[in-house]
Amino acid sequence: MNLAAETDLKAPWLDAIKWNEDGLVPVITQDYLSGRVLTHAWLNKEALALAQQEGRAVYWSRSRAKLWRKGEESGFIQKLHATYLDCDGDTVCFMVEQIGGIACHTGRESCFYRKLEDEQWHNVDPVLKDPKAIYAK
Amino acid sequence: MNLAAETDLKAPWLDAIKWNEDGLVPVITQDYLSGRVLTHAWLNKEALALAQQEGRAVYWSRSRAKLWRKGEESGFIQKLHATYLDCDGDTVCFMVEQIGGIACHTGRESCFYRKLEDEQWHNVDPVLKDPKAIYAK
Numbered sequence: 225m226n227l228a229a230e231t232d233l234k235a236p237w238l239d240a241i242k243w244n245e246d247g248l249v250p251v252i253t254q255d256y257l258s259g260r261v262l263t264h265a266w267l268n269k270e271a272l273a274l275a276q277q278e279g280r281a282v283y284w285s286r287s288r289a290k291l292w293r294k295g296e297e298s299g300f301i302q303k304l305h306a307t308y309l310d311c312d313g314d315t316v317c318f319m320v321e322q323i324g325g326i327a328c329h330t331g332r333e334s335c336f337y338r339k340l341e342d343e344q345w346h347n348v349d350p351v352l353k354d355p356k357a358i359y360a361k
Numbered sequence: 362m363n364l365a366a367e368t369d370l371k372a373p374w375l376d377a378i379k380w381n382e383d384g385l386v387p388v389i390t391q392d393y394l395s396g397r398v399l400t401h402a403w404l405n406k407e408a409l410a411l412a413q414q415e416g417r418a419v420y421w422s423r424s425r426a427k428l429w430r431k432g433e434e435s436g437f438i439q440k441l442h443a444t445y446l447d448c449d450g451d452t453v454c455f456m457v458e459q460i461g462g463i464a465c466h467t468g469r470e471s472c473f474y475r476k477l478e479d480e481q482w483h484n485v486d487p488v489l490k491d492p493k494a495i496y497a498k
Binding site: 235236237240250252259260261276306307309310311312317329330332335336338339340343345 | 372373374377387389391395396397398400401413443444445446447448449452454465466467469473474476480481482
């Protein structure tokens with residue numbers, strides 16, 4: 225976090241968003257070429273301002289209660305191509321270039337790899353890289 | 362709501378989902394052909410079970426606190442082609458055929474019609490049909 229981003233937190237485009245009671249909004253992240261939905265995550269003002277400033281997806285991790293620069297451990301960052309807001313002003317959509325072609329911590333292209341068929345969830349996408357290799361120090 | 366759907370609420374595939382403290386999960390709805398993200402909404406168990414049963418998008422309206430069969434007023438229903446679950450089991454993705462080509466109550470194809478450019482939100486999609494005509498009784 226730096227001074228520039230702190231200043232930006234008062235910008236009108238950020239105030240146009242209806243942040244929830246926790247100061248967050250959901251964000252859908254989509255591959256800008258294939259249209260594949262990669263992830264569903266959350267933003268606070270700081271994360272969204274930093275994402276614009278740095279040109280990459282930055283989220284708010286609810287479980288870790290901290291900023292999450294996507295790819296900071298795996299290297300699979302998401303270059304930000306465009307940012308959209310919905311009619312209600314309470315959901316954001318990021319169009320990104322997924323570096324490495326892997327968005328999911330399971331080593332798959334997308335987090336949405338389970339498909340409902342015959343009342344069961346089926347893993348329909350291959351693991352492209354072993355997570356142990358992705359997250360090895 | 363009917364008996365068949367009530368029975369289905371105890372199905373293992375529904376229990377596999379991590380419903381939040383309000384018994385809801387977010388759902389991303391995407392056009393099954395173009396990949397365009399159309400809406401972001403919410404599901405409870407009943408809505409998701411009914412969507413599968415009826416082959417169309419059914420949501421839980423948080424503002425109205427009731428089931429919302431998408432298109433019940435506008436006629437612009439969403440035919441359900443596939444249902445996906447993410448790695449954490451807390452977000453669903455619907456792949457749909459958007460009847461009428463209009464998902465947004467503003468008369469646009471998608472709810473995500475505002476694009477961020479130069480720190481301003483710009484309406485980048487045309488209104489395809491006047492909402493007054495869509496919702497006229």
